[in-house]
Amino acid sequence: MGMIKVLVVDDVAILRNSIKIMLQVSSEIEVVGTASNGREAFEKCSELIPDIVLMDLRMPGVDGVEGTELIKEKYPQIKVMILTTFKEEEDIQAAIGSGADGYILKDIEPDELIAAIKNAYKGFYTVHKDVFDSITRKSKKSEPETQSVQSLFDNNGKPLLSVQDVEIIRHLVNGKSYKDISKIMFISEGHIRNQISKILRKLDLTDRMQLSLFAIKNKIL
CATH class of the missing domain: 1.10.10.10 (Winged helix-like DNA-binding domain superfamily/Winged helix DNA-binding domain)
Structure with missing residues:
Protein backbone atom coordinates (compact mmCIF):
# COMPACT_ATOMS: atom_id res chain seq x y z
CA MET A 1 0.00 0.00 0.00
CA GLY A 2 1.44 3.40 -1.04
CA MET A 3 1.14 6.69 0.78
CA ILE A 4 -2.47 7.61 1.53
CA LYS A 5 -3.12 11.26 0.66
CA VAL A 6 -5.50 12.92 3.13
CA LEU A 7 -7.28 16.29 3.06
CA VAL A 8 -8.41 17.51 6.52
CA VAL A 9 -11.54 19.68 6.62
CA ASP A 10 -12.59 21.54 9.79
CA ASP A 11 -13.63 25.14 10.46
CA VAL A 12 -11.59 25.27 13.69
CA ALA A 13 -7.92 25.92 12.87
CA ILE A 14 -6.52 24.32 16.02
CA LEU A 15 -8.44 21.11 15.30
CA ARG A 16 -7.26 21.03 11.67
CA ASN A 17 -3.66 21.34 12.80
CA SER A 18 -4.08 18.82 15.63
CA ILE A 19 -5.57 16.21 13.30
CA LYS A 20 -2.80 16.88 10.76
CA ILE A 21 -0.07 16.34 13.39
CA MET A 22 -1.87 13.25 14.68
CA LEU A 23 -2.05 11.63 11.23
CA GLN A 24 1.51 12.40 10.22
CA VAL A 25 2.72 10.05 12.94
CA SER A 26 1.87 7.28 10.45
CA SER A 27 4.50 6.63 7.79
CA GLU A 28 1.70 5.56 5.42
CA ILE A 29 -0.32 8.80 5.55
CA GLU A 30 0.46 12.16 4.00
CA VAL A 31 -1.74 15.16 4.85
CA VAL A 32 -1.68 16.98 1.51
CA GLY A 33 -3.77 19.95 2.65
CA THR A 34 -6.48 21.39 4.89
CA ALA A 35 -9.74 23.28 4.30
CA SER A 36 -12.17 25.22 6.48
CA ASN A 37 -15.49 24.26 4.82
CA GLY A 38 -17.07 22.01 2.22
CA ARG A 39 -16.68 24.42 -0.68
CA GLU A 40 -12.97 24.93 -0.02
CA ALA A 41 -12.53 21.16 0.31
CA PHE A 42 -14.22 20.59 -3.05
CA GLU A 43 -12.03 23.20 -4.74
CA LYS A 44 -8.85 21.73 -3.26
CA CYS A 45 -9.76 18.24 -4.47
CA SER A 46 -9.14 19.27 -8.09
CA GLU A 47 -5.66 20.46 -7.19
CA LEU A 48 -4.59 17.90 -4.59
CA ILE A 49 -6.55 14.76 -5.66
CA PRO A 50 -6.56 13.23 -2.16
CA ASP A 51 -7.41 9.58 -1.55
CA ILE A 52 -9.36 10.42 1.62
CA VAL A 53 -11.17 13.57 2.77
CA LEU A 54 -11.74 13.83 6.54
CA MET A 55 -14.83 16.03 6.61
CA ASP A 56 -16.22 17.89 9.62
CA LEU A 57 -20.03 17.96 9.63
CA ARG A 58 -21.19 21.37 10.83
CA MET A 59 -19.28 24.25 9.27
CA PRO A 60 -20.29 27.77 8.17
CA GLY A 61 -21.10 28.34 4.52
CA VAL A 62 -20.97 24.92 2.86
CA ASP A 63 -21.28 22.21 5.53
CA GLY A 64 -19.94 18.66 5.50
CA VAL A 65 -23.03 17.09 3.92
CA GLU A 66 -23.12 19.50 0.98
CA GLY A 67 -19.34 19.35 0.67
CA THR A 68 -19.48 15.55 0.50
CA GLU A 69 -22.16 15.70 -2.22
CA LEU A 70 -20.05 18.11 -4.29
CA ILE A 71 -16.97 15.92 -4.02
CA LYS A 72 -18.72 12.58 -4.66
CA GLU A 73 -20.56 14.04 -7.66
CA LYS A 74 -17.36 15.06 -9.46
CA TYR A 75 -14.77 12.77 -7.85
CA PRO A 76 -16.55 9.50 -6.93
CA GLN A 77 -13.19 7.76 -6.48
CA ILE A 78 -12.29 10.02 -3.54
CA LYS A 79 -13.34 8.57 -0.17
CA VAL A 80 -15.05 11.02 2.17
CA MET A 81 -15.15 10.18 5.88
CA ILE A 82 -17.22 12.29 8.25
CA LEU A 83 -15.27 13.17 11.41
CA THR A 84 -17.57 14.93 13.86
CA THR A 85 -18.75 15.27 17.45
CA PHE A 86 -22.39 14.77 16.44
CA LYS A 87 -24.15 11.40 16.44
CA GLU A 88 -27.79 12.44 16.11
CA GLU A 89 -29.83 10.19 13.82
CA GLU A 90 -30.64 13.00 11.36
CA ASP A 91 -26.95 13.89 10.99
CA ILE A 92 -26.04 10.25 10.34
CA GLN A 93 -28.79 9.82 7.74
CA ALA A 94 -27.84 13.08 6.00
CA ALA A 95 -24.20 11.99 5.84
CA ILE A 96 -25.08 8.55 4.47
CA GLY A 97 -27.42 10.17 1.96
CA SER A 98 -24.66 12.48 0.75
CA GLY A 99 -22.51 9.48 -0.19
CA ALA A 100 -20.05 9.54 2.73
CA ASP A 101 -17.77 6.49 2.97
CA GLY A 102 -17.66 6.47 6.77
CA TYR A 103 -18.84 8.22 9.92
CA ILE A 104 -16.53 8.49 12.91
CA LEU A 105 -16.59 10.60 16.06
CA LYS A 106 -13.87 12.95 17.25
CA ASP A 107 -13.40 11.10 20.54
CA ILE A 108 -11.69 8.33 18.55
CA GLU A 109 -8.14 7.39 19.60
CA PRO A 110 -5.32 8.45 17.22
CA ASP A 111 -4.39 4.86 16.33
CA GLU A 112 -8.06 4.04 15.68
CA LEU A 113 -8.39 7.06 13.37
CA ILE A 114 -5.32 5.97 11.42
CA ALA A 115 -6.73 2.43 11.18
CA ALA A 116 -10.10 3.81 9.99
CA ILE A 117 -8.37 5.80 7.24
CA LYS A 118 -6.45 2.73 6.09
CA ASN A 119 -9.66 0.69 6.02
CA ALA A 120 -11.49 3.38 4.03
CA TYR A 121 -8.61 3.45 1.57
CA LYS A 122 -9.06 -0.31 1.08
CA GLY A 123 -12.76 0.21 0.39
CA PHE A 124 -14.30 -0.67 3.76
CA TYR A 125 -17.15 1.45 5.12
CA THR A 126 -16.11 2.53 8.63
CA VAL A 127 -18.67 3.52 11.23
CA HIS A 128 -18.05 4.45 14.88
CA LYS A 129 -19.62 1.94 17.29
CA ASP A 130 -22.02 4.52 18.78
CA VAL A 131 -23.14 5.50 15.30
CA PHE A 132 -23.58 1.85 14.26
CA ASP A 133 -25.71 1.26 17.38
CA SER A 134 -27.91 4.21 16.38
CA ILE A 135 -28.35 2.86 12.84
CA THR A 136 -29.12 -0.60 14.21
CA ARG A 137 -31.80 0.78 16.53
CA LYS A 138 -33.39 2.60 13.60
CA SER A 139 -33.34 -0.58 11.50
CA LYS A 140 -35.17 -2.49 14.22
CA LYS A 141 -37.93 0.15 14.17
Missing part, protein backbone atom coordinates in the same frame (compact mmCIF):
# COMPACT_ATOMS: atom_id res chain seq x y z
CA SER A 142 -38.27 -0.05 10.36
CA GLU A 143 -41.28 -1.47 8.58
CA PRO A 144 -41.59 -5.27 8.64
CA GLU A 145 -41.03 -5.44 4.86
CA THR A 146 -37.45 -4.27 5.30
CA GLN A 147 -36.65 -6.95 7.83
CA SER A 148 -36.00 -9.69 5.28
CA VAL A 149 -33.14 -7.62 3.95
CA GLN A 150 -31.58 -7.27 7.39
CA SER A 151 -30.78 -10.99 7.27
CA LEU A 152 -28.27 -10.33 4.47
CA PHE A 153 -24.94 -10.01 6.22
CA ASP A 154 -21.31 -10.07 5.18
CA ASN A 155 -18.66 -12.37 6.66
CA ASN A 156 -18.20 -9.99 9.59
CA GLY A 157 -21.90 -10.07 10.48
CA LYS A 158 -22.62 -6.57 9.16
CA PRO A 159 -25.69 -5.84 6.96
CA LEU A 160 -24.81 -5.75 3.26
CA LEU A 161 -27.53 -3.23 2.47
CA SER A 162 -28.61 -0.05 4.21
CA VAL A 163 -32.26 1.05 4.40
CA GLN A 164 -31.44 3.63 1.71
CA ASP A 165 -29.92 0.90 -0.52
CA VAL A 166 -33.17 -1.07 -0.24
CA GLU A 167 -35.29 1.94 -1.20
CA ILE A 168 -33.11 2.63 -4.25
CA ILE A 169 -33.34 -1.03 -5.33
CA ARG A 170 -37.15 -0.99 -5.03
CA HIS A 171 -37.49 2.12 -7.18
CA LEU A 172 -35.00 0.84 -9.75
CA VAL A 173 -36.63 -2.59 -10.09
CA ASN A 174 -40.04 -0.92 -10.40
CA GLY A 175 -38.83 0.83 -13.53
CA LYS A 176 -37.96 4.25 -12.15
CA SER A 177 -35.18 6.17 -13.92
CA TYR A 178 -32.19 7.65 -12.07
CA LYS A 179 -33.84 11.06 -12.50
CA ASP A 180 -37.14 9.79 -11.03
CA ILE A 181 -35.38 8.22 -8.03
CA SER A 182 -33.42 11.44 -7.49
CA LYS A 183 -36.67 13.45 -7.28
CA ILE A 184 -38.44 10.91 -5.05
CA MET A 185 -35.57 10.55 -2.57
CA PHE A 186 -34.26 14.14 -2.74
CA ILE A 187 -30.75 12.89 -3.57
CA SER A 188 -28.61 14.00 -6.51
CA GLU A 189 -28.77 11.90 -9.66
CA GLY A 190 -24.99 11.47 -9.55
CA HIS A 191 -25.19 10.03 -6.04
CA ILE A 192 -27.94 7.61 -7.11
CA ARG A 193 -25.69 6.31 -9.93
CA ASN A 194 -22.75 6.03 -7.56
CA GLN A 195 -24.84 4.23 -4.94
CA ILE A 196 -26.21 1.71 -7.44
CA SER A 197 -22.66 0.91 -8.56
CA LYS A 198 -21.74 0.32 -4.92
CA ILE A 199 -24.78 -1.92 -4.40
CA LEU A 200 -23.87 -4.06 -7.43
CA ARG A 201 -20.30 -4.42 -6.13
CA LYS A 202 -21.47 -5.31 -2.62
CA LEU A 203 -23.83 -7.98 -3.95
CA ASP A 204 -21.35 -9.18 -6.60
CA LEU A 205 -23.87 -8.50 -9.39
CA THR A 206 -23.21 -7.04 -12.84
CA ASP A 207 -26.43 -5.36 -14.05
CA ARG A 208 -30.01 -4.28 -13.34
CA MET A 209 -31.43 -7.60 -14.51
CA GLN A 210 -29.39 -9.54 -11.95
CA LEU A 211 -30.36 -6.96 -9.33
CA SER A 212 -34.06 -7.47 -10.20
CA LEU A 213 -33.76 -11.24 -9.76
CA PHE A 214 -31.89 -10.73 -6.49
CA ALA A 215 -34.64 -8.37 -5.25
CA ILE A 216 -37.41 -10.87 -6.07
CA LYS A 217 -35.54 -13.79 -4.51
CA ASN A 218 -34.88 -11.87 -1.29
CA LYS A 219 -38.38 -10.31 -1.16
CA ILE A 220 -37.10 -6.74 -1.38
CA LEU A 221 -39.99 -5.66 -3.66
Whole structure:
Protein backbone atom coordinates (compact mmCIF):
# COMPACT_ATOMS: atom_id res chain seq x y z
CA MET A 1 0.00 0.00 0.00
CA GLY A 2 1.44 3.40 -1.04
CA MET A 3 1.14 6.69 0.78
CA ILE A 4 -2.47 7.61 1.53
CA LYS A 5 -3.12 11.26 0.66
CA VAL A 6 -5.50 12.92 3.13
CA LEU A 7 -7.28 16.29 3.06
CA VAL A 8 -8.41 17.51 6.52
CA VAL A 9 -11.54 19.68 6.62
CA ASP A 10 -12.59 21.54 9.79
CA ASP A 11 -13.63 25.14 10.46
CA VAL A 12 -11.59 25.27 13.69
CA ALA A 13 -7.92 25.92 12.87
CA ILE A 14 -6.52 24.32 16.02
CA LEU A 15 -8.44 21.11 15.30
CA ARG A 16 -7.26 21.03 11.67
CA ASN A 17 -3.66 21.34 12.80
CA SER A 18 -4.08 18.82 15.63
CA ILE A 19 -5.57 16.21 13.30
CA LYS A 20 -2.80 16.88 10.76
CA ILE A 21 -0.07 16.34 13.39
CA MET A 22 -1.87 13.25 14.68
CA LEU A 23 -2.05 11.63 11.23
CA GLN A 24 1.51 12.40 10.22
CA VAL A 25 2.72 10.05 12.94
CA SER A 26 1.87 7.28 10.45
CA SER A 27 4.50 6.63 7.79
CA GLU A 28 1.70 5.56 5.42
CA ILE A 29 -0.32 8.80 5.55
CA GLU A 30 0.46 12.16 4.00
CA VAL A 31 -1.74 15.16 4.85
CA VAL A 32 -1.68 16.98 1.51
CA GLY A 33 -3.77 19.95 2.65
CA THR A 34 -6.48 21.39 4.89
CA ALA A 35 -9.74 23.28 4.30
CA SER A 36 -12.17 25.22 6.48
CA ASN A 37 -15.49 24.26 4.82
CA GLY A 38 -17.07 22.01 2.22
CA ARG A 39 -16.68 24.42 -0.68
CA GLU A 40 -12.97 24.93 -0.02
CA ALA A 41 -12.53 21.16 0.31
CA PHE A 42 -14.22 20.59 -3.05
CA GLU A 43 -12.03 23.20 -4.74
CA LYS A 44 -8.85 21.73 -3.26
CA CYS A 45 -9.76 18.24 -4.47
CA SER A 46 -9.14 19.27 -8.09
CA GLU A 47 -5.66 20.46 -7.19
CA LEU A 48 -4.59 17.90 -4.59
CA ILE A 49 -6.55 14.76 -5.66
CA PRO A 50 -6.56 13.23 -2.16
CA ASP A 51 -7.41 9.58 -1.55
CA ILE A 52 -9.36 10.42 1.62
CA VAL A 53 -11.17 13.57 2.77
CA LEU A 54 -11.74 13.83 6.54
CA MET A 55 -14.83 16.03 6.61
CA ASP A 56 -16.22 17.89 9.62
CA LEU A 57 -20.03 17.96 9.63
CA ARG A 58 -21.19 21.37 10.83
CA MET A 59 -19.28 24.25 9.27
CA PRO A 60 -20.29 27.77 8.17
CA GLY A 61 -21.10 28.34 4.52
CA VAL A 62 -20.97 24.92 2.86
CA ASP A 63 -21.28 22.21 5.53
CA GLY A 64 -19.94 18.66 5.50
CA VAL A 65 -23.03 17.09 3.92
CA GLU A 66 -23.12 19.50 0.98
CA GLY A 67 -19.34 19.35 0.67
CA THR A 68 -19.48 15.55 0.50
CA GLU A 69 -22.16 15.70 -2.22
CA LEU A 70 -20.05 18.11 -4.29
CA ILE A 71 -16.97 15.92 -4.02
CA LYS A 72 -18.72 12.58 -4.66
CA GLU A 73 -20.56 14.04 -7.66
CA LYS A 74 -17.36 15.06 -9.46
CA TYR A 75 -14.77 12.77 -7.85
CA PRO A 76 -16.55 9.50 -6.93
CA GLN A 77 -13.19 7.76 -6.48
CA ILE A 78 -12.29 10.02 -3.54
CA LYS A 79 -13.34 8.57 -0.17
CA VAL A 80 -15.05 11.02 2.17
CA MET A 81 -15.15 10.18 5.88
CA ILE A 82 -17.22 12.29 8.25
CA LEU A 83 -15.27 13.17 11.41
CA THR A 84 -17.57 14.93 13.86
CA THR A 85 -18.75 15.27 17.45
CA PHE A 86 -22.39 14.77 16.44
CA LYS A 87 -24.15 11.40 16.44
CA GLU A 88 -27.79 12.44 16.11
CA GLU A 89 -29.83 10.19 13.82
CA GLU A 90 -30.64 13.00 11.36
CA ASP A 91 -26.95 13.89 10.99
CA ILE A 92 -26.04 10.25 10.34
CA GLN A 93 -28.79 9.82 7.74
CA ALA A 94 -27.84 13.08 6.00
CA ALA A 95 -24.20 11.99 5.84
CA ILE A 96 -25.08 8.55 4.47
CA GLY A 97 -27.42 10.17 1.96
CA SER A 98 -24.66 12.48 0.75
CA GLY A 99 -22.51 9.48 -0.19
CA ALA A 100 -20.05 9.54 2.73
CA ASP A 101 -17.77 6.49 2.97
CA GLY A 102 -17.66 6.47 6.77
CA TYR A 103 -18.84 8.22 9.92
CA ILE A 104 -16.53 8.49 12.91
CA LEU A 105 -16.59 10.60 16.06
CA LYS A 106 -13.87 12.95 17.25
CA ASP A 107 -13.40 11.10 20.54
CA ILE A 108 -11.69 8.33 18.55
CA GLU A 109 -8.14 7.39 19.60
CA PRO A 110 -5.32 8.45 17.22
CA ASP A 111 -4.39 4.86 16.33
CA GLU A 112 -8.06 4.04 15.68
CA LEU A 113 -8.39 7.06 13.37
CA ILE A 114 -5.32 5.97 11.42
CA ALA A 115 -6.73 2.43 11.18
CA ALA A 116 -10.10 3.81 9.99
CA ILE A 117 -8.37 5.80 7.24
CA LYS A 118 -6.45 2.73 6.09
CA ASN A 119 -9.66 0.69 6.02
CA ALA A 120 -11.49 3.38 4.03
CA TYR A 121 -8.61 3.45 1.57
CA LYS A 122 -9.06 -0.31 1.08
CA GLY A 123 -12.76 0.21 0.39
CA PHE A 124 -14.30 -0.67 3.76
CA TYR A 125 -17.15 1.45 5.12
CA THR A 126 -16.11 2.53 8.63
CA VAL A 127 -18.67 3.52 11.23
CA HIS A 128 -18.05 4.45 14.88
CA LYS A 129 -19.62 1.94 17.29
CA ASP A 130 -22.02 4.52 18.78
CA VAL A 131 -23.14 5.50 15.30
CA PHE A 132 -23.58 1.85 14.26
CA ASP A 133 -25.71 1.26 17.38
CA SER A 134 -27.91 4.21 16.38
CA ILE A 135 -28.35 2.86 12.84
CA THR A 136 -29.12 -0.60 14.21
CA ARG A 137 -31.80 0.78 16.53
CA LYS A 138 -33.39 2.60 13.60
CA SER A 139 -33.34 -0.58 11.50
CA LYS A 140 -35.17 -2.49 14.22
CA LYS A 141 -37.93 0.15 14.17
CA SER A 142 -38.27 -0.05 10.36
CA GLU A 143 -41.28 -1.47 8.58
CA PRO A 144 -41.59 -5.27 8.64
CA GLU A 145 -41.03 -5.44 4.86
CA THR A 146 -37.45 -4.27 5.30
CA GLN A 147 -36.65 -6.95 7.83
CA SER A 148 -36.00 -9.69 5.28
CA VAL A 149 -33.14 -7.62 3.95
CA GLN A 150 -31.58 -7.27 7.39
CA SER A 151 -30.78 -10.99 7.27
CA LEU A 152 -28.27 -10.33 4.47
CA PHE A 153 -24.94 -10.01 6.22
CA ASP A 154 -21.31 -10.07 5.18
CA ASN A 155 -18.66 -12.37 6.66
CA ASN A 156 -18.20 -9.99 9.59
CA GLY A 157 -21.90 -10.07 10.48
CA LYS A 158 -22.62 -6.57 9.16
CA PRO A 159 -25.69 -5.84 6.96
CA LEU A 160 -24.81 -5.75 3.26
CA LEU A 161 -27.53 -3.23 2.47
CA SER A 162 -28.61 -0.05 4.21
CA VAL A 163 -32.26 1.05 4.40
CA GLN A 164 -31.44 3.63 1.71
CA ASP A 165 -29.92 0.90 -0.52
CA VAL A 166 -33.17 -1.07 -0.24
CA GLU A 167 -35.29 1.94 -1.20
CA ILE A 168 -33.11 2.63 -4.25
CA ILE A 169 -33.34 -1.03 -5.33
CA ARG A 170 -37.15 -0.99 -5.03
CA HIS A 171 -37.49 2.12 -7.18
CA LEU A 172 -35.00 0.84 -9.75
CA VAL A 173 -36.63 -2.59 -10.09
CA ASN A 174 -40.04 -0.92 -10.40
CA GLY A 175 -38.83 0.83 -13.53
CA LYS A 176 -37.96 4.25 -12.15
CA SER A 177 -35.18 6.17 -13.92
CA TYR A 178 -32.19 7.65 -12.07
CA LYS A 179 -33.84 11.06 -12.50
CA ASP A 180 -37.14 9.79 -11.03
CA ILE A 181 -35.38 8.22 -8.03
CA SER A 182 -33.42 11.44 -7.49
CA LYS A 183 -36.67 13.45 -7.28
CA ILE A 184 -38.44 10.91 -5.05
CA MET A 185 -35.57 10.55 -2.57
CA PHE A 186 -34.26 14.14 -2.74
CA ILE A 187 -30.75 12.89 -3.57
CA SER A 188 -28.61 14.00 -6.51
CA GLU A 189 -28.77 11.90 -9.66
CA GLY A 190 -24.99 11.47 -9.55
CA HIS A 191 -25.19 10.03 -6.04
CA ILE A 192 -27.94 7.61 -7.11
CA ARG A 193 -25.69 6.31 -9.93
CA ASN A 194 -22.75 6.03 -7.56
CA GLN A 195 -24.84 4.23 -4.94
CA ILE A 196 -26.21 1.71 -7.44
CA SER A 197 -22.66 0.91 -8.56
CA LYS A 198 -21.74 0.32 -4.92
CA ILE A 199 -24.78 -1.92 -4.40
CA LEU A 200 -23.87 -4.06 -7.43
CA ARG A 201 -20.30 -4.42 -6.13
CA LYS A 202 -21.47 -5.31 -2.62
CA LEU A 203 -23.83 -7.98 -3.95
CA ASP A 204 -21.35 -9.18 -6.60
CA LEU A 205 -23.87 -8.50 -9.39
CA THR A 206 -23.21 -7.04 -12.84
CA ASP A 207 -26.43 -5.36 -14.05
CA ARG A 208 -30.01 -4.28 -13.34
CA MET A 209 -31.43 -7.60 -14.51
CA GLN A 210 -29.39 -9.54 -11.95
CA LEU A 211 -30.36 -6.96 -9.33
CA SER A 212 -34.06 -7.47 -10.20
CA LEU A 213 -33.76 -11.24 -9.76
CA PHE A 214 -31.89 -10.73 -6.49
CA ALA A 215 -34.64 -8.37 -5.25
CA ILE A 216 -37.41 -10.87 -6.07
CA LYS A 217 -35.54 -13.79 -4.51
CA ASN A 218 -34.88 -11.87 -1.29
CA LYS A 219 -38.38 -10.31 -1.16
CA ILE A 220 -37.10 -6.74 -1.38
CA LEU A 221 -39.99 -5.66 -3.66
